[in-house]
Amino acid sequence: MECQNYNITRGVERENLNLNPLQRGGILPREARKALYEFGDGYSVCDYCAGRLDEVVKPSISSFLGDLATFLNADDVKTVHGAREGKFAVMHAMCDEGDTIVVDGNAHYTTHLAAERAGLEIIEVPNSGGSEFKIDLNKYKETLESAIDKYDEIKLALLTHVDGNYGNLTNAQEFGKICSDLGVPSILNCAYSMGRLPIDMNGWKIDFVVGSGHKSMAASGPIGVLAMKDEWIETVLKRSPRHMKKEIEMLGCTSRGAPIATLMASLPHVIERVNNWEKELKLTQNFVAKLEKIDGIEQVGIKPTEHDLVRFETPILHEISKKHPRKGFFLYEELKKKKIVGIKRGQTEWFKCSTYGMNAKQRDYVANSFKKIIKKFVN
Numbered sequence: 001m002e003c004q005n006y007n008i009t010r011g012v013e014r015e016n017l018n019l020n021p022l023q024r025g026g027i028l029p030r031e032a033r034k035a036l037y038e039f040g041d042g043y044s045v046c047d048y049c050a051g052r053l054d055e056v057v058k059p060s061i062s063s064f065l066g067d068l069a070t071f072l073n074a075d076d077v078k079t080v081h082g083a084r085e086g087k088f089a090v091m092h093a094m095c096d097e098g099d100t101i102v103v104d105g106n107a108h109y110t111t112h113l114a115a116e117r118a119g120l121e122i123i124e125v126p127n128s129g130g131s132e133f134k135i136d137l138n139k140y141k142e143t144l145e146s147a148i149d150k151y152d153e154i155k156l157a158l159l160t161h162v163d164g165n166y167g168n169l170t171n172a173q174e175f176g177k178i179c180s181d182l183g184v185p186s187i188l189n190c191a192y193s194m195g196r197l198p199i200d201m202n203g204w205k206i207d208f209v210v211g212s213g214h215k216s217m218a219a220s221g222p223i224g225v226l227a228m229k230d231e232w233i234e235t236v237l238k239r240s241p242r243h244m245k246k247e248i249e250m251l252g253c254t255s256r257g258a259p260i261a262t263l264m265a266s267l268p269h270v271i272e273r274v275n276n277w278e279k280e281l282k283l284t285q286n287f288v289a290k291l292e293k294i295d296g297i298e299q300v301g302i303k304p305t306e307h308d309l310v311r312f313e314t315p316i317l318h319e320i321s322k323k324h325p326r327k328g329f330f331l332y333e334e335l336k337k338k339k340i341v342g343i344k345r346g347q348t349e350w351f352k353c354s355t356y357g358m359n360a361k362q363r364d365y366v367a368n369s370f371k372k373i374i375k376k377f378v379n
């Protein structure tokens with residue numbers, strides 16, 4: 001067969017300011033780029049493996065997992081391939097097919113798919129709607145209580161710590177208390193929080209926490225973090241009777257190369273940025289305030305925002321698009337001219353964005369660019 005030479009390149013991050021919330025927390029620091037180069041070959045972390053990925057000492061995966069557990073205040077930590085794989089492993093190990101679990105109404109689609117793959121039914125706690133789309137934990141508690149009444153036992157309750165639509169942060173400590181008081185194992189989806197803001201798993205009395213290396217931990221991925229309380233190790237990390245060293249739910253080994261190498265190399269950088277979360281949040285709030293000064297742009301979700309992912313309703317941009325020859329594409333194209341990318345093409349009624357990790361000057365440049373673009377078309 002003849003095949004073209006896939007000479008792939010990507011200048012998006014090098015040449016532009018990228019506002020795509022999905023990508024801002026996954027940018028590699030220099031030390032992780034070096035690890036990516038060193039460990040790019042297949043099975044590269046297996047040089048000194050004696051059958052257990054988590055016990056490899058060169059590179060020092062075993063001590064890395066210990067550091068990660070300390071960082072999250074967790075009893076035990078494993079790597080998986082993503083937040084979704086972590087959720088699926090927990091659901092599959094903790095529940096039986098046909099069981100019902102409770103999840104918040106801002107849950108990510110991968111929460112639903114993980115539950116569907118595990119054969120579970122879902123009860124949803126709706127968000128508040130309005131302009132906040134908030135998860136009310138009193139309502140969560142009521143829903144969980146009536147689910148327990150109806151089904152006798154609920155084996156898992158899930159909360160999305162920060163959701164990917166509004167960037168709403170929900171109180172994990174309160175959630176942990178509700179679940180532990182009711183005796184329901186809890187799982188906190190930290191795809192948008194672990195690696196950005198502090199996680200205190202045992203302090204919050206949460207049973208399972210999942211994170212996403214490529215979303216929020218400056219790793220190439222695909223890689224996820226699954227942290228659990230000691231009491232669940234036997235259930236979730238059950239060993240194969242034929243292959244005594246191998247954990248069934250992990251299919252033996254999970255991340256086997258560059259994904260875990262970059263996650264490891266980035267940990268010091270990630271710890272530092274989590275320590276600086278309050279500063280980061282201030283910069284985001286300033287950015288939001290600047291955009292909201294423009295007539296026809298308003299943030300939705302909890303205000304002031306408690307996360308760098310922010311969603312705006314933008315009727316003014318929609319008005320412009322109706323008269324513009326490029327219709328909805330004008331915004332993307334005008335931003336691109338200013339070397340700003342990451343807003344979905346063709347969309348003008350609302351957008352999500354994040355300026356996570358940008359310096360104040362870059363954020364000002366982005367806010368001013370929106371101002372200038374709107375001024376150009378509105379007289």
Ligand SMILES: *Cc1c(COP(=O)(O)O)cnc(C)c1O
Nearest residue numbers: 082083084108110163164191212
């Ligand atoms: C991005 C995201 C996920 C998926 O993370 P993966 O690591 O790619 O599986 C799950 N949940 C939320 C809330 C997300 O934002």
